[in-house]
Amino acid sequence: MEDLQIFDTFAINSKIRETYKVSFINDFDSLKSLVEKGKLVAVIDKKIAKLFPALSEILSSSRKVEIECNEQNKTIDYCQEVIRRLIEQNTRKDDTLIAIGGGITQDIVAFVSSILYRGVDWKFYPTTLLAQCDSCIGSKSSINFDQFKNLIGTFNPPSQIFINPLFLDTLSESEIRSGIGEMLHYFFTEGIDIADQISEQYESLLHDRSRLLYFIKNSLRIKKQVIEIDEFDTGYRHIFNYGHTFGHAIETITEYQIPHGQAVSIGMDIANYISLKLGMQEMESFQRCHTILRKNIPPFSLNQNNINEYLSALSRDKKNKDNRLGCILSKGPGKVEKMFLPMDDVLKQYLLDYSKEYTRSV
Amino acid sequence: MEDLQIFDTFAINSKIRETYKVSFINDFDSLKSLVEKGKLVAVIDKKIAKLFPALSEILSSSRKVEIECNEQNKTIDYCQEVIRRLIEQNTRKDDTLIAIGGGITQDIVAFVSSILYRGVDWKFYPTTLLAQCDSCIGSKSSINFDQFKNLIGTFNPPSQIFINPLFLDTLSESEIRSGIGEMLHYFFTEGIDIADQISEQYESLLHDRSRLLYFIKNSLRIKKQVIEIDEFDTGYRHIFNYGHTFGHAIETITEYQIPHGQAVSIGMDIANYISLKLGMQEMESFQRCHTILRKNIPPFSLNQNNINEYLSALSRDKKNKDNRLGCILSKGPGKVEKMFLPMDDVLKQYLLDYSKEYTRSV
Incomplete structure (x- = not known):
């Protein structure tokens, strides 16, 4: 385009x-x-x-x-x-x-x-x-x-x-943050350049909303390219579940207290962390994305009190297959991939480790 | 085909x-x-x-x-x-x-x-x-x-x-008669040959249901040709409203006591009669069709007691335009046409005259 x-x-x-x-x-x-x-x-x-x-x-x-x-x-x-x-x-x-x-x-x-x-x-x-x-x-x-x-x-x-x-x-600041989270997920399926730009302007975007237009257009541009190929969401379009599987479960256990797009930001960070642990992504790449994402991540933690509820929410995702978690992981910006993960203690530990190291508690 | x-x-x-x-x-x-x-x-x-x-x-x-x-x-x-x-x-x-x-x-x-x-x-x-x-x-x-x-x-x-x-x-005999009425409406949009055949076998079809297959196939064959061109019913497919506008209103005023396909049979007879009165159809053609249709028309009459209710039901048809009755009339078998009729005393008289001459009271 x-x-x-x-x-x-x-x-x-x-x-x-x-x-x-x-x-x-x-x-x-x-x-x-x-x-x-x-x-x-x-x-x-x-x-x-x-x-x-x-x-x-x-x-x-x-x-x-x-x-x-x-x-x-x-x-x-x-x-x-x-x-x-x-x-x-x-x-x-x-x-x-x-x-x-x-x-x-x-x-x-x-x-x-x-x-x-x-x-x-x-x-x-x-x-x-x-x-x-x-x-x-x-x-x-x-x-x-x-x-x-x-x-x-x-x-x-x-x-x-x-x-x-x-x-x-x-719109409230919270609604802007939510929109930014959703846009970031489109940008990361393409690469890191536009995500970097949005990150640089993050604070000013919350107030000077006219600057958002450039990012809205780019977000729609990326989405257009995919939905024109897979309008009915049967395969290729699944890449846009990036951040969403782990994000939806966060929305569920927090009873939608965290706005959708911000939950997606946490979801992407989790997907990247698991990708790192599985050897799909380098630490440098994880850190670059995390630096961008953390600006949009509100206080939140996974811990012994809520981890089982979180896993249970994940297990009900309609994209799962044979009790394996259907989700999008990442080899780095622009390289997202569909995976099915065993829902075992390893996954549980990854989630706890992620939160301990990278999120702030409420 | x-x-x-x-x-x-x-x-x-x-x-x-x-x-x-x-x-x-x-x-x-x-x-x-x-x-x-x-x-x-x-x-x-x-x-x-x-x-x-x-x-x-x-x-x-x-x-x-x-x-x-x-x-x-x-x-x-x-x-x-x-x-x-x-x-x-x-x-x-x-x-x-x-x-x-x-x-x-x-x-x-x-x-x-x-x-x-x-x-x-x-x-x-x-x-x-x-x-x-x-x-x-x-x-x-x-x-x-x-x-x-x-x-x-x-x-x-x-x-x-x-x-x-x-x-x-x-199926009950009544359900067979209803199906025959619906099939007749497809046959008449094409010509008179298959309608003649169904008429000749009318009594035996009520009992020997295996004979219906030939007519089912022909009915679907005719419908297929039209819906493949106008699947979303925006124009050409409207020809299949033949018998239905006048038939639906009969179903309404009789509270669905007359089975759908039989109401459609009356509806076709009415449409043909109005076509005759408007000079669109010859008496010979009307009579040929009526001979076939009357076998499938149950006792029913339009009279001073129900004619206004009938007109009122017609006036609510969603295919009407600017208070004119949108319906399919006929120049003879195989030659049906969409028309918009003024809903006036002339129409009312045609309907009363039709019933007086061609239907049997309950």
Whole structure:
């Protein structure tokens, strides 16, 4: 792909809809013009509607549904409630749903638009860093089911995505850190250069959010290259589980107190440490990555009190095979590889040793 | 397509899965061999499990979920219940669901397999004439939502379909008549020859079900030609609404007391009558079709007591445009056409005149 500094729009090839476009914008002109054309129903995160009166003003003449976006609402039951309200708004098969919000808004609207009338068109204005740098492309929707996270879903990309950095200004520092963790995981699958750049600017990025755009574009560029080859996540795309297997289990045992992208940062550090111990990665390489990652790692420790719970969370990962842990390890930046690890005392000891040496306790 | 009398298998081209195969079988060897390979979870209509002990015997060593198939269960809530039971059976992403039952079993399994783990493989053994001659191909799943019929759904064909005429022997005469109505609607979109043949054998088909196979194959042959061109029902496939717009409204006002395919038979007769009145069809052509259709039309009348309710049901059809009735009319067998009719007193009078002259009261 050409230099993303220059281009304000790029296209993703998809098996579901031949192609869909990502546009980087600075205003809401695109939304205004959609509203003027009619035929749209906005589905907007209630918090966003409140934070951006200008948005509500633009949508004042259009049909809209405000939704409560939290993890507890990422269910089929809440999606049914959204469908009910869309029908009240007289939504028809030839209408377009406009999702405005973060990853949860995306999941709900993507899922609803997959099944309502056997599919209606949708477009997306992502408002969080995580949604802008990662989830907005890639086609997946994820819905929780009973105690199972993301058990339900479809592949259904929006027909268009509009990324407006204006939304980043209202995010908390914690949300920025989370987005940085997710971006780092893309950068490390390619090499170390962009990870180094983000590390150098780490503190200023927390405050000067306009600088994030360069990294968002690079994150999407890397993801695009992989999802265009393996949209349905059957093989090659698994490399993006890097940091996620070990990260998800951290989210589980801390009851999601650690933001996703930061848990992924710990997850990458753990994957690198295990790779080091297995002789796949040199100490120098581990240390270079650790120096970058530790800036984004919050206080956390694995110890005798929680290690068994952590191993138990790992053992429930749906990518496991024959009781072996399916995860992505690394031979160094740009060289990640899928592995299946025996879940034995050796692994347990590696995890305890890692934490003792490299994490700070709460 | 080659002569379907000779071939016991044919393939459907699909945009969703490149191709899927329909096999005509006489035994359950295919099911036995699937069971032996493991990796399957059967989802079977409870009634079928009871009627065919041989089937239950084959499935005795495999994971299975028995479901209650009735229109009231064609909901997202019941699908969630099925998912819950599939998880209890330890269903994984790489398992195959085997649906055994009629159209409702198909709708539930097709929908569940679209959304569970973002899609799992499924295969289908249709057991009703309607499912064998029509719904088993074409990719659609349909789920009711609140008071709305088939508002929710996905496009998700099975990876394989096995048609076994053995199942037809346990069907009621009414189910056979319903299937014949649905098949007639396919035959009439092509011409009159096969409709004539089914009419000649009408009485014997009700009892000697082995004779139905020839008509099932022809019905699927005609449907295949159209769905391969317009799988997602955006234009050309609309011809298959022939008889359905007027038929659905009959089902609605009779609270589904008239079986679907028989309502479609009345619907075709009405569409032909309106075509006649609009000068699109000759009386000779109307009469030829009516002679065939009336064998499959149960006692029913439109009159001053129910005509407004009938028009109101027609007015809610989702294919209407600007308050005009979207329906398929006919210039004669093989020449059906999409039209939008004003819903005025003229239409009302046509409907009353039709019923007075051509239907028998209950």
